[in-house]
Amino acid sequence: MSFIEVKNVSKTFKVSRRRAGAIGAAANFFVPKFEKKEAVKNISFNIEKGEAVGFIGPNGAGKSTTVKMLSGILHPNSGEIKVGGYIPYKQRKAYVGKIGVVFGQKSQLQWDLPVIDSFELLKAIYSVPDDVYRKNLERFTEMLDMSGFIGQPVRQLSLGQRMRADIVAALLHSPEIVFFDEPTIGVDVVGKETIRAFIRELNRQDGVTMIFTTHDMRDIEKTCRRLIIINEGEKIYDGALSALREMYGTTRRLEVAFSEKVDLPGFENVTVENLENNKKRFTFENNKVQINELMNRILGEYNVRDINISEPDIETIIQKIYTKKEAEI
Amino acid sequence: MKDVLHLMSMYTKTTAKAWFQYRVDAVLKSLAVFLREATGIIVIWFTLMKFDNINGWNIYEMVFLFSLLFLTYGIMIIFFTGLRDFGNTVRSGSFDRFILRPRGLLFQIIFVNSDWFAALGHGGLGITLFLISAWKVGINWSLTNALYYIFTIAGGVLIQGAVFLTLATLNIFMLQTNSLKELLYWNMRKFAGYPISIFNKAIQIFMIYVMPFAFVNYFPAQFLLRKSDMSYSEIYMYLTPIVGTVMYLAAYLFWRFGIRFYKSSGN
Amino acid sequence: MSLRPYLAYAKKIFLNRSAYRFDNVMGIISTCLQFFIFWEIYKALYGTSTDIDGITMPMVTTNFILSMGLGAIFSPDDYFLPSKIWDGSIATEFLRPISFKGRMIAENVGNALFNLLFRFLPCLIIALFTVGVNAPASPAMLALFVLSAVLGFGVLWTISFAVQMTAFWLINIWSLITIKNVLINVLSGSMIPLWFMPRELTAILNFMPFSSVYFTPVQIYLGQLSFEEIMLKCGIQLAWIIVIYLLGDILWRKGQKKLIVQGG
Numbered sequence A: 001m002s003f004i005e006v007k008n009v010s011k012t013f014k015v016s017r018r019r020a021g022a023i024g025a026a027a028n029f030f031v032p033k034f035e036k037k038e039a040v041k042n043i044s045f046n047i048e049k050g051e052a053v054g055f056i057g058p059n060g061a062g063k064s065t066t067v068k069m070l071s072g073i074l075h076p077n078s079g080e081i082k083v084g085g086y087i088p089y090k091q092r093k094a095y096v097g098k099i100g101v102v103f104g105q106k107s108q109l110q111w112d113l114p115v116i117d118s119f120e121l122l123k124a125i126y127s128v129p130d131d132v133y134r135k136n137l138e139r140f141t142e143m144l145d146m147s148g149f150i151g152q153p154v155r156q157l158s159l160g161q162r163m164r165a166d167i168v169a170a171l172l173h174s175p176e177i178v179f180f181d182e183p184t185i186g187v188d189v190v191g192k193e194t195i196r197a198f199i200r201e202l203n204r205q206d207g208v209t210m211i212f213t214t215h216d217m218r219d220i221e222k223t224c225r226r227l228i229i230i231n232e233g234e235k236i237y238d239g240a241l242s243a244l245r246e247m248y249g250t251t252r253r254l255e256v257a258f259s260e261k262v263d264l265p266g267f268e269n270v271t272v273e274n275l276e277n278n279k280k281r282f283t284f285e286n287n288k289v290q291i292n293e294l295m296n297r298i299l300g301e302y303n304v305r306d307i308n309i310s311e312p313d314i315e316t317i318i319q320k321i322y323t324k325k326e327a328e329i
Numbered sequence B: 001m002k003d004v005l006h007l008m009s010m011y012t013k014t015t016a017k018a019w020f021q022y023r024v025d026a027v028l029k030s031l032a033v034f035l036r037e038a039t040g041i042i043v044i045w046f047t048l049m050k051f052d053n054i055n056g057w058n059i060y061e062m063v064f065l066f067s068l069l070f071l072t073y074g075i076m077i078i079f080f081t082g083l084r085d086f087g088n089t090v091r092s093g094s095f096d097r098f099i100l101r102p103r104g105l106l107f108q109i110i111f112v113n114s115d116w117f118a119a120l121g122h123g124g125l126g127i128t129l130f131l132i133s134a135w136k137v138g139i140n141w142s143l144t145n146a147l148y149y150i151f152t153i154a155g156g157v158l159i160q161g162a163v164f165l166t167l168a169t170l171n172i173f174m175l176q177t178n179s180l181k182e183l184l185y186w187n188m189r190k191f192a193g194y195p196i197s198i199f200n201k202a203i204q205i206f207m208i209y210v211m212p213f214a215f216v217n218y219f220p221a222q223f224l225l226r227k228s229d230m231s232y233s234e235i236y237m238y239l240t241p242i243v244g245t246v247m248y249l250a251a252y253l254f255w256r257f258g259i260r261f262y263k264s265s266g267n
Numbered sequence C: 001m002s003l004r005p006y007l008a009y010a011k012k013i014f015l016n017r018s019a020y021r022f023d024n025v026m027g028i029i030s031t032c033l034q035f036f037i038f039w040e041i042y043k044a045l046y047g048t049s050t051d052i053d054g055i056t057m058p059m060v061t062t063n064f065i066l067s068m069g070l071g072a073i074f075s076p077d078d079y080f081l082p083s084k085i086w087d088g089s090i091a092t093e094f095l096r097p098i099s100f101k102g103r104m105i106a107e108n109v110g111n112a113l114f115n116l117l118f119r120f121l122p123c124l125i126i127a128l129f130t131v132g133v134n135a136p137a138s139p140a141m142l143a144l145f146v147l148s149a150v151l152g153f154g155v156l157w158t159i160s161f162a163v164q165m166t167a168f169w170l171i172n173i174w175s176l177i178t179i180k181n182v183l184i185n186v187l188s189g190s191m192i193p194l195w196f197m198p199r200e201l202t203a204i205l206n207f208m209p210f211s212s213v214y215f216t217p218v219q220i221y222l223g224q225l226s227f228e229e230i231m232l233k234c235g236i237q238l239a240w241i242i243v244i245y246l247l248g249d250i251l252w253r254k255g256q257k258k259l260i261v262q263g264g
Helices: A021-030 A063-070 A092-096 A115-125 A130-143 A159-169 A189-206 A217-223 A241-248 A291-301 A314-323 B002-019 B023-051 B059-084 B086-091 B094-099 B105-112 B116-133 B143-174 B178-192 B201-210 B213-225 B234-238 B240-265 C004-019 C021-046 C057-073 C080-086 C100-130 C139-165 C174-187 C199-205 C215-221 C227-262
Strands: A004-017 A033-047 A052-056 A078-083 A099-103 A177-181 A209-214 A226-231 A234-240 A251-258 A271-274 A279-285 A304-310
Touching (some): A033 A063, A033 A234, A052 A063, A052 A217, A115 A159, A234 A241, B002 B023, B002 B105, B002 B116, B023 C174, B059 B086, B059 B105, B059 B143, B086 B094, B143 B178, B143 B240, B178 B201, B178 B213, C057 C215, C139 C174, C139 C215
Parallel strands (some): A052 A209, A052 A226
Antiparallel strands (some): A226 A234, A271 A279
């Protein structure tokens, strides 16, 4: 049995449909009209203790809904969820003491008060024993370099500082599972790096199980080995990050700067684009076209100033999967 | 239990600390609430300096009528600020956070947002008005009357608590009830300070059966003062505690239902 | 300076408000209800008398519909600046290439126009068909009423403006705003016609800006003032606008400086 088990889970929302006109507005009030929207469709997956799993998908794909179901905020309409032996939405009080949740868009800190006051309050809410609290606080403050602003009111913090404080707030009670819902949103590059390093450390050293949703693929690359992609409520990929690259990252791009203006014959399975300064871009699949053959032909027949090969970054691969242009799974 | 008390004191400490980040505002807060709520009675006071009485009620009797309204509200709001502002809590997503914490939901709603200064303003006004009027309106404070008074206050607290709890639950279903609350509760409350006998029948019925402010102050005041404008059966004077209990129970059941709905629907 | 962006802000607020239809229906009912209940209270107070100190019940009715109607129109957003200081968005506000104060006025005017059409007019029409409202003393008085009402809005706006400026130092000014609104409600004549205020208080009120907001326009409408008095009262309104605005503006300049020095 896995630590987190999600079996055939679906979630449908009722979305109210507005009627037009003043009378319609009143009618909406008394007899609201709803239509159904399937946010999550029949999703299943298992996660083992100590795993770090990235959840990605475009806006409205169902990531947040999945996180909300896993954390017990929402009931699924059908299917089963079990986390560490608990059914989240049924055994709320017992369950939520064992998890931590960071919502990047919604701070849980007291806006008007110094960070430390929020921590003290959380200690009371979760009944964290003194020694555990002190140990966690010291360690996390050190790791996230927070001693400089822990005494400052939250409203005076930068977004990156606030996010770091929010992450600590979710961890003070030593949760076994942590959900990160877009923990780097709006944070600058340096801040992101600090947060990623911290999360990686937490997963590797403490063995905390983590689920991580984000828009930023770099977050996932730096923290998770496994990736689940959701699009339009459906799971479309579940596996190692490295495997994804091997499977879908077959496109290669060759940019060649010629010494003079050239007329090229067509190459089979290669798209050619003209760029400025006698530059041309060749795009092809490395399982259909032998790259050394192509390069030999070009270098052999023309004068070349510069040449550059690139493989697609992970963003491009993901983009490709969403649009399903090539990746018919 | 000790744990819960500790948490309650932490919540209170945090709230108070947050207020005192803005010292001027905190210091003025009780005064501001006191003045805002006293607006109605100040207006009546000035008016009755000119007109002497309204439908047979003199200024002290009017003050007594008002005091019931504010005492009950002052006690109620100690526990119900969170429910009054529950719409914002849901809209801002803070309610999700409450669900994620290993504590009772109603407990969190009540203690996270408790507003002691406002309660002090309301309750302080109620007590002030009571002290001004209680011995000038000819009430014999016998044991029976005192007991009646205590039960009535409890009933009035429950009635208004039930209204807030119901409106809070409605927030779960449609998110925006501010204008409904403004219309049903705040507007009517401005006029609940007057004897309902001066209003036309429709408003009277509204204040007895829909937003039953009449049970919070008019009928109880009639029991103690026996004014001649009372046109309803004497039974109404004894119903306040019952109305309060029934309304509160119904509101609580509605709330339980609403929470289940929230989890199944989200927003 | 182009007016176009400000018109756009005013329009935006107007359209935003129209989107909440249910709220608007409720708002109209609320305003009417408030008026009717005050009307009932005064009917009970008047009992069988036709006039008290020369003030008749229809005059009282007209006072309430006008001052409450104007009150419904004039609802400046008291938290326009404070909310932006509190959540820190004030820093980005100053980066916009338009005047912050200009935008504040534009949004309030857009709001007032909306309230004029969808609060005041419906309530006025309902009142006309139910309890009746006195006609203006003359067409000229109606025109002067409008002028004075606009000045009244100016007084109300500058008071709100000046109070909001204290947020640069105090950040959270809920209490101050609440106290300000209590003073306006009680002393401006919107809840108790100033005719019935005790004489001593009226004397003090003459030295305060509150009666300029609603009571001056109402008196003009009812034809209670001679032409000279009207000119004097409108002059007083104008004087209050200037004095309070200048006061607010001093705070505004100092506040901005403070914001820059301390970085919020």
